[in-house]
Amino acid sequence: MTVKYIKYLAIIVVLILVQKTLIWLISLSSLNITPDLVLIAVVYISISEGKIFGSITGFIAGLTIDLISGSFLGLMALSYSITGFVAGVFFTEGDKNLSKINFLVIIFLCSIVSNLVYYVIYFQGLALNFFEIFSKYILTTSTYTTIVSIVYIIFPGKKALKEGY
Amino acid sequence: MKKLGIFILDLKEYITLAVLIVISLVLIFLNDNPQIRFLRAAAITSFGTVQSGISAIPNVFEMEKENKELREDNIKLANEISSLKESKLENIRLSRLLNFKEKIIPGVISGKIINKSLLQTRNTITLNVGENDSVAINMPVITDDGLVGRIVSTSRNYSIAQIIYNKDMRITVKVQRNRLDGILSYDGVSNLMVNNIQKSADVNVGDVIITSEYSNIYPPGIPVGTVSETGNLDNLFKKVVVTPLVNFLTLEEIFVLKFVSSKERSELEKAFQKK
Structure with a gap:
């Protein structure tokens, strides 16, 4: 049990580091659209463990990113807490929702929710309207994150292999 | 639990x-x-x-108190407005009179009417100026609109003037447009008439009537009224009804002209009539 949590912690830490240091290598367009790797991990953990664990994980991961980036304390924590909760709704016995398409759909949905919370607050007071924010940032980032999460499907874990994934 | x-x-x-x-x-x-x-x-x-929505929920006790205060304020303000209106009107009237006084006549005494009768055949007004202000009998009383009457009685601080709506008044007047002479008098009921106007005379409604130089009491040229009605009085004379320029109903401030008739002229005329 403890190993599992340590594993989650390690995954989150590694992905945060990658997100904050190397992600620019795969950024798209002048808007620097990047996939949200930490979100993929938060969604995964939430689907596996449920709403409470998912929201707490999201909050800790988000707060860590906020502290590292030092720009908008609390915003990512809020965004990931809600995302963790929403992803936790898809928690089922037997991890049915961690399979192929279901996971991609949930990632896309959670990414939309997460980016919606994040960007709507982030762009407050600027001359961008909601449609622009949604089309330029929320939709693109969510799509990109969903595409990157295909990696999880292409390289299934031990459990999936054992179950004849 | x-x-x-x-x-x-x-x-x-x-x-x-x-x-x-x-x-x-x-x-x-x-x-x-x-x-x-x-x-x-x-x-x-x-x-x-x-918060604004919540505060819109009425507090009955507070509203009652506020209502009372507002009513009190309303009464105070209404009184203030009334007083200001009165002052404004007085200011307008006095400004007009002052302007008239400066513009036309030197040697006038300004005064206020403190009593007046308008419903009798011999109407008079009582003024708050008297002998101490150099008011004397037979001095003309005017306003910036026109002739009011003449002083008939004085005391030290008050005087009484006969107004043109007085059956005893006779004023020699003329039609300003064509200098036609006549005598203005009050019929004792409601009309001011110009008498001694021949039937064939050219007098029209709207003509201005002014005091004549034949008068020994009034200086010439003071506007008296306008012709409001003409017709035939009898076979010889014309009926000419005059509406005064002065509104006696609202009249408050007047001027007494320091115009004293010439004694020499009066005595000469009297002596000639006795012969």
Whole structure:
């Protein structure tokens, strides 16, 4: 049990580091659209463990990113807490929702929710309207994150292999 | 208590999320950047709107008290407005009179009417100026509109003037347009008439009637009224009805002209009539 949590912690830490240091290598367009790797991990953990664990994980991961980036304390924590909760709704016995398409759909949905919370607050007071924010940032980032999460499907874990994934 | 515990346990996921959201929001609002300033402004506006909505719910006791205060204020303000209106009207009247006094006649005594009768056949007005102000009998009384009458009695501080609506008044007048002479008198009922106008004379409605130089009491050229009606009086004379320029109903301030008739002229005329 403890190993599992340590594993989650390690995954989150590694992905945060990658997100904050190397992600620019795969950024798209002048808007620097990047996939949200930490979100993929938060969604995964939430689907596996449920709403409470998912929201707490999201909050800790988000707060860590906020502290590292030092720009908008609390915003990512809020965004990931809600995302963790929403992803936790898809928690089922037997991890049915961690399979192929279901996971991609949930990632896309959670990414939309997460980016919606994040960007709507982030762009407050600027001359961008909601449609622009949604089309330029929320939709693109969510799509990109969903595409990157295909990696999880292409390289299934031990459990999936054992179950004849 | 147990039920409450179960209820809380049922909601533990939502409570956790709520706590996390609150912590996040607190952290967010600790920031001081444009977005947060905007959000703070939006939050204050929203809160203000809600508060305004709540404050719209009437507090009956407070409203009763406020109503009473407003009624009292209303009475005070109404009195003030009335007083200001009165002052304004007085100011307008006095300005007109002052302007008239400066413009036309040197040597006038300004006064106020303190009593008047308008419904009798011999109407008079009482003025608050008298001998101490150099008012003397037979001095003409006028306003900036025209002739009012003449002084008939004086005391030290008051005087009485006969107005043109007085059956004893006879004023030699003329039609300003064509200098036609006549004598203005009051018929004792309601009309001022110009007598001794021949039937064939050219007098029209609207003609201005002024005092004549034949008068030994009034200086010539003071407007008296306008012709309001003409017709035939009998086979020889014309009926000419005059409406005075002065509105006696609203008259308050007047001027007494320091115009004293020439004694020499009066004596000469009297002596000639005796012969």
